Amino acid sequence: MANSVANSTMRSMRVRPYAITGGRTRPRHHLLVETLISVPHYDPQFSSSLMPESQALYERARETTSIAELSAHLTIPLGVIRVLLSDLAAAEMVFIHPTGYSYAYDQNILGRILDGLKKLPA
Amino acid sequence: MDSRNYPPDASSLLISAKIVVAGGFGVGKTTFVSSVSEVAPINTEAWMTEASEDVDPVDDGTGKTTTTVAMDFGRITLHSDLVLYLFGTPGQARFWFLWDDLSRGALGTVVLVDTRRIAESFAAINYFENDSELPFIVAVNMFDGELYHDLDEVRDALALSPEVPLTTCDARDTGSVVKVLQELVSYTMNLQLSYGV
Numbered sequence: 557m558a559n560s561v562a563n564s565t566m567r568s569m570r571v572r573p574y575a576i577t578g579g580r581t582r583p584r585h586h587l588l589v590e591t592l593i594s595v596p597h598y599d600p601q602f603s604s605s606l607m608p609e610s611q612a613l614y615e616r617a618r619e620t621t622s623i624a625e626l627s628a629h630l631t632i633p634l635g636v637i638r639v640l641l642s643d644l645a646a647a648e649m650v651f652i653h654p655t656g657y658s659y660a661y662d663q664n665i666l667g668r669i670l671d672g673l674k675k676l677p678a
Numbered sequence: 679m680d681s682r683n684y685p686p687d688a689s690s691l692l693i694s695a696k697i698v699v700a701g702g703f704g705v706g707k708t709t710f711v712s713s714v715s716e717v718a719p720i721n722t723e724a725w726m727t728e729a730s731e732d733v734d735p736v737d738d739g740t741g742k743t744t745t746t747v748a749m750d751f752g753r754i755t756l757h758s759d760l761v762l763y764l765f766g767t768p769g770q771a772r773f774w775f776l777w778d779d780l781s782r783g784a785l786g787t788v789v790l791v792d793t794r795r796i797a798e799s800f801a802a803i804n805y806f807e808n809d810s811e812l813p814f815i816v817a818v819n820m821f822d823g824e825l826y827h828d829l830d831e832v833r834d835a836l837a838l839s840p841e842v843p844l845t846t847c848d849a850r851d852t853g854s855v856v857k858v859l860q861e862l863v864s865y866t867m868n869l870q871l872s873y874g875v
Contacts (some may be wrong), residue, residue, distance in 0.1 A: 589779070590765075647731045
């Protein structure tokens with residue numbers, strides 16, 4: 557019983573992702589799982605104009621959140637999250653934060669990471 | 679980055695970094711991540727529909743383009759403007775295609791090894807030695823605080839190159855895990871200096 561419920565959920569999820577991205581599979585921006593997303597200027601009207609998944613993303617990103625956390629909390633596949641967020645970013649409604657990789661993990665960034673790790677309570 | 683929509687406020691300065699935690703099934707990756715994460719590790723049955731892959735996602739009869747994968751990750755706020763994420767790779771070898779995705783953008787990898795089941799971690803070491811350019815170190819997880827073999831023996835058993843740092847840890851102990859992370863960051867810094875990246 558539990559199994560058949562799980563199966564039917566799986567089946568529906570198999571189709572849905574590509575439906576909500578309009579069949580597109582490639583985001584315009586490269587979004588890493590750790591990339592942070594935020595909403596610089598929240599617009600409630602814009603939010604209400606969005607499809608449910610994009611709206612959920614937009615609302616959730618009002619508090620700066622990583623792609624992986626968005627995917628986990630909203631149970632939307634990473635691939636879909638990337639496409640939808642990249643649309644929101646193209647519309648300049650969300651901000652894609654740089655990651656350490658954007659700075660090629662230079663000595664300054666790594667030094668700050670090391671410094672932060674040294675300050676953690678053991 | 680997109681400078682066009684760069685927001686004016688200070689929160690835009692928040693950046694993230696990533697460390698990958700790899701190793702075979704049951705070597706303690708989840709424990710390792712839990713020991714340092716400020717949130718309960720998020721074990722997401724993430725739906726990795728590989729929409730970004732160069733494959734036709736439309737049903738090929740096998741139904742294998744959509745896979746459910748348990749993926750653990752944790753978070754550590756290091757500074758008000760810097761967050762470190764730890765991502766555990768899926769242990770099962772059939773999810774290697776996800777390792778590329780998880781590894782991209784990381785500063786390095788910790789490969790965890792359990793000496794009681796050393797073969798579990800061969801695949802991960804092989805991957806990071808041959809198929810990835812990420813700096814990696816190997817940490818032997820001592821589940822009961824004891825090391826049953828010396829590190830030289832472990833290095834031999836893993837056929838690990840001499841330049842790859844090999845250390846020990848107790849994945850349950852926060853201080854011990856933090857030390858491993860520090861070793862990895864220092865190693866990455868030194869590699870950069872020596873190769874003049």
